[in-house]
Amino acid sequence: MMLRYALQTVRARKGSFLGAFLALMCAAALITACGALLETGLRGTIATERYAATPVVVSADQNVHQTTVKHKKGKTKVKHKAKPIAERAWLPDDLATRLRQVPGVREVIPELTFLAEPLTPGATVGKDRPAYGHAWDSAALTPYTLTTGTAPKADGDLVVDRYLAERAHLEPGDRLTVQSTQSPRTYRVTGIAAPAQDVRHQTALFFSAPEARRLAAHPGQVTAFGVRPAEGTDTATLKQSVTKALHGTTAQVSAGGGRGPVEFLDAAAARTKLVSMGGAMGGTSLLVAVLVVVGTFALSVQQRHRELALLRAVAATPSQIRKLLGREALIVGAAAGTTGALAGLPLGSWLHGRFVTMGAVPATLQHTVSVFPLFAAVVATLLGAWAAARISSRRIARIRPAEALAEARAERTRPAWGRILAGLALLAGGAVLVAVLSVLRTEPASTPVTFLAVVVLASSVALLGPLLVRAAVVVLGGPLALTGPSSRLARANLRGHAARMASVVTPLTLLIGMTCTVLFVQPTLGNAARAQAREGIRADWVVAAQGPGVPAEAARQLRMPNDTVTEVVRTTVRVGLDSYAAQGVTPGGLTRTWDPDVTAGSLRKLTEDTAAVSELAADQLHLKPGSTLKLTLGDGTPVTLTVVAVYAKGLGFGDLTFAHDLVARHVDNPLATSVLVSTARTQTQLATTLREFPGVRVLAPAAADSIQAARQQANAEVNYLAMGLVLAFTAIAVVNTLAMSVSERVREFALLRLAGATRRQVRRMLRTEALSVLLLATVLGSGIALAVLTAFSVGMTGGAAPAVTPLVYVTVVASAGLLALVATALPGRVALRVSPVTVATAKE
16 A cells, blocks of 8 residues: 555655655666676676687786685684786796697797887877787787788898788888887888787787897796697697696686786786776765765655655554655665666766776776676665665654644754764764874775765764754854845744755765865875975986887986986885885986985995885885895796885885896886986987987976876876766755755745745845855865865875865865855746745645
8 A cells, every 4th residue: 555655646746756866866877887897897808819819828827826824713714815916927938848748739839028119100009009019920829911021030120010000101111110128229111910800909010039039038938828729629628738737837828718818917907906996986976875865865855744744643653654755765766776777887888988098997808787787776776765765754753743743834943862963973983084094004095985084074964964054054144134134034044944954065065075085185195296206306307208118228328427327117016915116226326316215224235135115115014124025026026135225205206116127127118217317417418318219308307297297197087087977976966955955945935925025035045045055065075175185195195285276176166156056046946937826825
């Protein structure tokens, strides 16, 4: 019976449920989009291209492993964990002999993959199609076949793929300069090759075998082996035989869909990033959705207070009221969840496309969609709607019918004690999160706590809202009383309908607080890192490259007596399973070009057997000068080093510092990201020395800092996009709540008109109310953001100095104000169009 009544109510009061429907639909769309990203990270397909004609691929292990054994209560628990390394791991080339002896193997093809970027104008490649070098002997892995010309035989010969040849208008006999792991070299194009199938995500350059081994710079090692079966041997049998033959080694055997992650290491690493990003977005979205939906339903129930009170008066039990509201919520939730989930599919696809365009996710990780995000969104919407209805109906279902009728006409002067206590508990919880945030010193740990703190503090505002509104009226009451009858009416409404106004304050507070946090978190961290880098660079000039990096030969040509040249190459290493940003620097004369503020030890002892660490790493790993540091380099090579120095500026220079040559041997790109030069020579003189190196520039430290700022801004845009959907949802909630709040006051406006108020006075009253609510929300939202950002700054940078740009902050508040005014004015104008006599005499 209650279901039939609920259906009739929804059918008869479509306008009243429209706000809840919109809030739930947007929440479902957001959850579906985040779920699709999460699923892409978990199950996204990485299709092979380079190994298309090779059923089985043998590669090195791309993970660091850790096994822990625990003995408890007579039981032994063994846990195995693995984390990916940052660079490509290599295999010994003598494994080919063992592979050729495996039964069922027809051919073993060694593969070399290394950096090889064309530098000739018109031949440059984009981020979506990076260029790699290979030996021509491995062209059969795809296969590539010559369409014109001949194979490379001499060291100066080169075969390019058809895509590059068409783009750069290359023909056999032309010259092409290539920047690989060594100095740039000009090669003679001897042929053009085309793949047997479409290759869309990479550009191939083929060298002679000796030249490829030189450029790969890993003597006695290969990237992978392609294994082809003999006639009559199927792929599954071949894989099993190869795996058995390689037992006892760290080599990995892949076939079918497992070949793609071996070929595209960045896509495999992006899976973890996408899972983390999708999970963080989904979790934040869910928390925001719950807060918004509960507020929307609370406002909806408040608007129906008289109706529900009359039901109580005619003998409806509390259980029946709860069931009625619960079933109404499920009906609205089912419709909104289904609609929003379907709308979330293109939204998730668009979001994935934007991440690919920004370079946060490689195009090789294909977008994956199934029914699971849809079902999750619908279930979450139904549960959220039902829970919101139950929470909103607690008081109307619990109090006596006579009290319900009395409260239908006049709002309670004080919220229930349970609501106040819950609000204070959330406020205390938010304060605890802020305190915890001030001691977190790593970005992965602090980021989720940052946004959680904002949501928890905004939730406390939602519960304590009526008290906060009344407190604001006390402060604003005097000025409002002096500015005319419309302002006095606004003051009376703010005081007499504090709960209604509080339902509007909450989403506005969340919008301002969350937006300020999103916009200022990255600048706070980036500015502090750049400040440390500026203070720590003592060099007169910084050499940088527009291409993949500065060759070692360029640094050698810059070295002169009495000058110091420091090459800097960056990587990521693992200590145990923990990841640390690291760099390799040239030890000779290091203190003339670089000062990371050493607090213990000395950089003069830096060699290939030693390391310097930041204070953060020293604290986390319990290190000091003289300590032993065991770690895994970027390509999976384990090393043991001695700590010789501890420095303070880890945020600007990374947590670990090694000798340049040690790092350069174990990274995919050994070219220097920058070269620091301390010299008396001028910029022009240095540029003349480097004229044979295309794309290499000599910059002042300030100009290099500007380039770094641009890169940080590009990285921050990914985070802005990720959280932008949550902010858009919150903005929609603001408009939705304001429109609901104004639309239900038609009778009130009619009575004001009959009492002599003009349309202009009523509209002015609404504007005054909106501006008062905006002022309160701005104070609360700004206070939440300031507390959270200050704690974040203390934890991450060591100082309470959040980077707040005044113009950006004013824009945020102005945008929120514009939303509030528009969402108030438009429904107000619609409500005032109806004749007041018609409204006053209409059936309520």
